[in-house]
Amino acid sequence: MSRSVAGPEIERLIQLMARLPGLGPRSARRAALHLIKKRETLLGPLSDAMRVAAERVVVCRSCGNVDTSDPCTICTDAKRDPSLIVVVEDVSDLWALERSGAVPGRYHVLGGVLSPLDGVRPEHLNIEGLVSRASEPGVGEIILALNATVDGQTTAHYVTERLSHLPLKITRLAHGVPVGGELDYLDEGTLSAAIRSRTAF
Amino acid sequence: MSRSVAGPEIERLIQLMARLPGLGPRSARRAALHLIKKRETLLGPLSDAMRVAAERVVVCRSCGNVDTSDPCTICTDAKRDPSLIVVVEDVSDLWALERSGAVPGRYHVLGGVLSPLDGVRPEHLNIEGLVSRASEPGVGEIILALNATVDGQTTAHYVTERLSHLPLKITRLAHGVPVGGELDYLDEGTLSAAIRSRTAF
Ligand SMILES: [Zn+2]
Ligand SMILES: [Zn+2]
Numbered sequence: 001m002s003r004s005v006a007g008p009e010i011e012r013l014i015q016l017m018a019r020l021p022g023l024g025p026r027s028a029r030r031a032a033l034h035l036i037k038k039r040e041t042l043l044g045p046l047s048d049a050m051r052v053a054a055e056r057v058v059v060c061r062s063c064g065n066v067d068t069s070d071p072c073t074i075c076t077d078a079k080r081d082p083s084l085i086v087v088v089e090d091v092s093d094l095w096a097l098e099r100s101g102a103v104p105g106r107y108h109v110l111g112g113v114l115s116p117l118d119g120v121r122p123e124h125l126n127i128e129g130l131v132s133r134a135s136e137p138g139v140g141e142i143i144l145a146l147n148a149t150v151d152g153q154t155t156a157h158y159v160t161e162r163l164s165h166l167p168l169k170i171t172r173l174a175h176g177v178p179v180g181g182e183l184d185y186l187d188e189g190t191l192s193a194a195i196r197s198r199t200a201f
Numbered sequence: 202m203s204r205s206v207a208g209p210e211i212e213r214l215i216q217l218m219a220r221l222p223g224l225g226p227r228s229a230r231r232a233a234l235h236l237i238k239k240r241e242t243l244l245g246p247l248s249d250a251m252r253v254a255a256e257r258v259v260v261c262r263s264c265g266n267v268d269t270s271d272p273c274t275i276c277t278d279a280k281r282d283p284s285l286i287v288v289v290e291d292v293s294d295l296w297a298l299e300r301s302g303a304v305p306g307r308y309h310v311l312g313g314v315l316s317p318l319d320g321v322r323p324e325h326l327n328i329e330g331l332v333s334r335a336s337e338p339g340v341g342e343i344i345l346a347l348n349a350t351v352d353g354q355t356t357a358h359y360v361t362e363r364l365s366h367l368p369l370k371i372t373r374l375a376h377g378v379p380v381g382g383e384l385d386y387l388d389e390g391t392l393s394a395a396i397r398s399r400t401a402f
Contacts, residue, residue: 005299007269016247020232027223046217047251054244068208098206
C-alpha cells in the first residue's frame with residue numbers, strides 16, 4: 001500500500017527516518033517534510049551534526065560510554081570519586097543517572113543484560129572489563145544500577161558472583177525504582193533517591 | 202533540569218533531533234543514541250540522505266510540490282490529465298492523495314489555509330499561482346481537497362470566489378472526510394472514495 005509518491009531522494013530520506021525509534025512510516029514522512037521545509041535551519045545543520053557524530057564519536061574503551069574522546073570525559077574527570085563504579089546496562093541509563101547528578105563516581109556500561117531467551121550470554125557483555133577495573137587498587141564500591149527486570153536482576157546476581165573474590169562493597173539501587181520499570185524513563189528525583197538509599201547486595 | 206551529560210557534539214545532535222515533529226527531548230536522546238550505535242548502517246547513510254535532500258530538493262514553481270526537479274515529476278508527467286487541478290493545503294496532503302492513486306490530474310499546493318486568528322491572509326498563500334494556472338486553456342476542473350476544518354472550508358470559499366470569473370467546474374471532496382479531520386491522517390480507501398464522490402461546490 002505504500003506507493004512511492006516522492007522522488008527517490010526524498011523516499012530514501014523517509015525510509016531512513018522510519019528506522020529511528022519512535023517514528024513510524026507516517027511520522028517519518030511528516031518529519032522528512034518538516035526537514036525539507038526547514039532546509040537552512042534544520043536539515044543542513046542536522047546533516048552536519050550527524051556527520052560530525054559519525055566521524056568523531058567513539059566508545060570509551062574503559063567504561064563503554066560514548067564520547068568524542070577515549071577515555072571519555074567522565075573517566076578522565078579528576079573530580080570523580082575513583083573508588084566508586086556504577087554498573088549500567090546501556091549508555092541511556094548512564095545519561096539518565098548523570099542527569100540526576102547523584103553519582104559522584106564513574107560508570108561501567110555492560111552493553112545489555114543476560115538473557116537466555118535472547119541468547120545473550122556473559123561473553124556478549126562487557127563483564128571482563130568490569131572485573132578488571134574492579135580489581136584495580138582504590139576501588140571500594142560497585143553500585144549495580146541495572147533495570148528492575150528479571151533479566152536485569154539475573155545479571156546483577158551474575159556480576160556479583162564474578163566480583164565475589166574481590167574485597168568490595170557491592171550495592172544496588174534502592175527499591176525506589178518501580179518493579180519492572182526501566183531506568184531511562186524515571187525522573188531525576190526518583191533516581192536520586194534510589195542512589196541515596198542504595199542497599200547492600 | 203536538562204543537564205548536559207554527553208559531549209557537545211552529541212548534545213547538539215540531540216537538540217536538533219528534538220526539533221523534529223513527534224520527538225520530545227527524551228525520544229530525541231533515544232534516537233540519537235540509536236544513531237550512534239548504528240553508525241555505519243544508519244547514522245552515516247541518514248546524514249548523506251539529508252545532505253542530498255538539502256542540496257537537491259527544490260519547490261516546484263508551478264504546483265508547490267517538493268522534488269529534485271522544477272517543474273516536478275508530477276507536473277511534467279505527460280500521462281496526467283491536463284484539465285484537472287487538485288488544490289491542497291500542504292505537500293503532505295499531496296503525498297496522501299498520491300498514495301490513494303485516485304488523482305488522474307495534477308496538484309496545486311496552497312502552502313496553508315486562510316486563518317484570521319493566525320494572521321494568514323490570501324497573499325501568504327499561493328493563490329495567485331492557482332488563478333494563473335486555472336486560467337490556462339484546457340483546464341476544466343478544480344478539485345478543492347482542503348481539510349474539513351473551519352479554516353479549510355473558509356479557504357475553499359475564498360478560492361472559489363477568486364476563480365468565479367473562469368469557465369471552470371469547481372468541486373470539493375465528498376463528505377467521506379470526517380468533519381474536523383485532516384487529510385494526511387486518512388487511509389487510502391477513504392481518500393479514494395472521497396475523490397470519486399466529489400460534489401459540485
Ligand atoms: Zn569512560
Ligand atoms: Zn509541480
